[in-house]
Amino acid sequence: MAKIGKLAVVGVGLIGGSFALAARRANAVGRVVGVGRSRANIDRARALGVIDADADAAEAVRDAELVFLAMPVGQTAAVLAEIAPHLGPETVVTDAGSTKSDVVAAARAALGAAVARFVPGHPIAGAEHSGVAAARADLFDGKRTVLTPLAETDAAAAARVRELWRACGADVREMTPEVHDRIFAAVSHLPHLLAYALVHDVASHASAQELFDYAASGFRDFTRIASSHPEMWRDICIANRAALLGELDRYEEVLREVRALLDSGDAAGLERLFDGARAARNRWLERR
Amino acid sequence: MAKIGKLAVVGVGLIGGSFALAARRANAVGRVVGVGRSRANIDRARALGVIDADADAAEAVRDAELVFLAMPVGQTAAVLAEIAPHLGPETVVTDAGSTKSDVVAAARAALGAAVARFVPGHPIAGAEHSGVAAARADLFDGKRTVLTPLAETDAAAAARVRELWRACGADVREMTPEVHDRIFAAVSHLPHLLAYALVHDVASHASAQELFDYAASGFRDFTRIASSHPEMWRDICIANRAALLGELDRYEEVLREVRALLDSGDAAGLERLFDGARAARNRWLERR
Numbered sequence: 001m002a003k004i005g006k007l008a009v010v011g012v013g014l015i016g017g018s019f020a021l022a023a024r025r026a027n028a029v030g031r032v033v034g035v036g037r038s039r040a041n042i043d044r045a046r047a048l049g050v051i052d053a054d055a056d057a058a059e060a061v062r063d064a065e066l067v068f069l070a071m072p073v074g075q076t077a078a079v080l081a082e083i084a085p086h087l088g089p090e091t092v093v094t095d096a097g098s099t100k101s102d103v104v105a106a107a108r109a110a111l112g113a114a115v116a117r118f119v120p121g122h123p124i125a126g127a128e129h130s131g132v133a134a135a136r137a138d139l140f141d142g143k144r145t146v147l148t149p150l151a152e153t154d155a156a157a158a159a160r161v162r163e164l165w166r167a168c169g170a171d172v173r174e175m176t177p178e179v180h181d182r183i184f185a186a187v188s189h190l191p192h193l194l195a196y197a198l199v200h201d202v203a204s205h206a207s208a209q210e211l212f213d214y215a216a217s218g219f220r221d222f223t224r225i226a227s228s229h230p231e232m233w234r235d236i237c238i239a240n241r242a243a244l245l246g247e248l249d250r251y252e253e254v255l256r257e258v259r260a261l262l263d264s265g266d267a268a269g270l271e272r273l274f275d276g277a278r279a280a281r282n283r284w285l286e287r288r
Numbered sequence: 289m290a291k292i293g294k295l296a297v298v299g300v301g302l303i304g305g306s307f308a309l310a311a312r313r314a315n316a317v318g319r320v321v322g323v324g325r326s327r328a329n330i331d332r333a334r335a336l337g338v339i340d341a342d343a344d345a346a347e348a349v350r351d352a353e354l355v356f357l358a359m360p361v362g363q364t365a366a367v368l369a370e371i372a373p374h375l376g377p378e379t380v381v382t383d384a385g386s387t388k389s390d391v392v393a394a395a396r397a398a399l400g401a402a403v404a405r406f407v408p409g410h411p412i413a414g415a416e417h418s419g420v421a422a423a424r425a426d427l428f429d430g431k432r433t434v435l436t437p438l439a440e441t442d443a444a445a446a447a448r449v450r451e452l453w454r455a456c457g458a459d460v461r462e463m464t465p466e467v468h469d470r471i472f473a474a475v476s477h478l479p480h481l482l483a484y485a486l487v488h489d490v491a492s493h494a495s496a497q498e499l500f501d502y503a504a505s506g507f508r509d510f511t512r513i514a515s516s517h518p519e520m521w522r523d524i525c526i527a528n529r530a531a532l533l534g535e536l537d538r539y540e541e542v543l544r545e546v547r548a549l550l551d552s553g554d555a556a557g558l559e560r561l562f563d564g565a566r567a568a569r570n571r572w573l574e575r576r
Contacts, residue, residue, distance in 0.1 A: 234555050
């Protein structure tokens with residue numbers, strides 16, 4: 001794979017920082033220029049050697065061979081509009097947004113014909129920690145990265161992004177933006193919403209202090225994702241609102257089913273549901 | 289603390305087995321006799337040195353100084369009725385059930401005056417693994433055990449159980465059965481129900497296979513408790529039904545609130561809720 005001379009990373013947090021570190025580890029990149037809103041975070045990124053320099057978005061993307069967007073998805077439209085006039089004729093742009101339909105719409109609107117060199121992506125690797133201090137070169141090792149190339153995507157641009165992700169350790173898959181958003185609404189966005197809702201529920205109890213006092217490891221693991229970045233998850237939920245509302249409706253229907261079993265004291269029915277869920281989860285764990 | 293000559297453990301699974309191992313580690317117990325439904329599990333308990341012998345319940349409790357009940361809570365009434373005629377005049381009985389009001393009612397019904405030597409308990413230590421093979425002498429180290437002694441509980445019996453739990457490494461707290469059941473409905477029973485419900489939801493999707501294929505660590509942690517023992521959790525949910533239905537109603541109300549924010553595209557409202565939940569969870573983690 002030809003080495004990338006200049007990589008611009010917009011949003012040097014956990015994902016953007018880890019991508020830069022993984023690309024450096026693979027010796028796949030020359031100079032890395034970072035763009036960020038927080039001076040403290042950008043200074044830390046320089047101190048940690050994650051980026052070589054920082055600049056504003058327009059300056060950073062100039063002469064860049066690859067632009068990697070890793071801000072919260074809600075900023076995608078604004079960032080694309082800002083960088084569009086400064087992209088070179090060969091520059092490839094990719095992103096790490098957790099939603100894809102909205103990002104694709106924003107890219108089509110902002111980039112015009114240059115959308116052919118936009119390769120939408122989503123690395124399936126996160127952590128409840130955010131910021132560049134949590135970045136790691138091995139964050140993507142063995143993890144999936146989903147790319148959702150469009151009908152108009154340039155094959156060479158898609159291949160370049162695919163190869164770079166592989167060099168960063170990822171297992172690359174491809175699907176449409178719509179299928180992506182449907183899948184992640186169910187297995188990622190909904191659980192985040194449910195975990196935030198449970199902590200909100202407990203915290204708003206009159207006896208919240210006493211409840212937290214007896215919360216144990218089951219509660220800790222169930223709510224781990226409620227320590228995720230609020231702004232990032234606000235944007236994801238809003239961006240994938242239609243699919244997420246559909247999944248929330250389904251889940252509320254399941255809760256009504258569970259409630260009816262409980263209310264009628266249907267022990268056999270409850271056990272059947274618990275047993276089926278445990279079996280499905282254990283099969284999933286074995287296959288992973 | 290005076291050493292217990294004979295300990296009878298009814299239900300030699302993760303909790304019963306770990307209690308026997310922890311009591312042995314503390315040199316607090318002489319002979320351990322186990323009672324179990326599964327021949328294979330009881331043979332494993334003997335092979336692992338968790339118990340010295342096994343017997344039926346009537347035989348096991350005869351001459352026992354302490355009887356430790358660690359079966360699924362749904363069996364409590366039947367086991368108490370079975371052992372009641374065979375308890376000695378000094379025998380202390382305690383349990384490890386995750387619900388307490390139902391256990392107390394069963395003890396009052398089965399034991400008559402001997403309920404004075406029944407000390408209801410609940411060690412807050414579990415794991416998604418069950419069976420004696422998962423038992424560990426250090427399972428209770430630094431974990432809470434809640435005791436819910438009754439007005440009629442003999443002070444010496446309560447003290448003996450309290451000391452034994454401390455010798456097993458536990459941090460012992462006391463409260464009423466009603467407060468116990470209210471607290472654990474919120475921070476333990478409800479999350480289990482929600483996790484089972486989410487796995488059931490995903491598994492019953494037309495595209496379940498594809499969804500599981502992209503489920504990642506967030507989903508894994510959120511649903512860890514859905515790999516818990518279905519019979520045990522069926523019994524807990526049924527036994528603590530009233531409190532759990534109350535908590536489920538509260539949670540469904542929170543979900544309606546979240547749904548309204550999402551439906552109306554109220555990004556600021558969503559972020560406020562996420563941010564508040566994250567802050568509450570992080571404060572809890574810092575205090576633990």
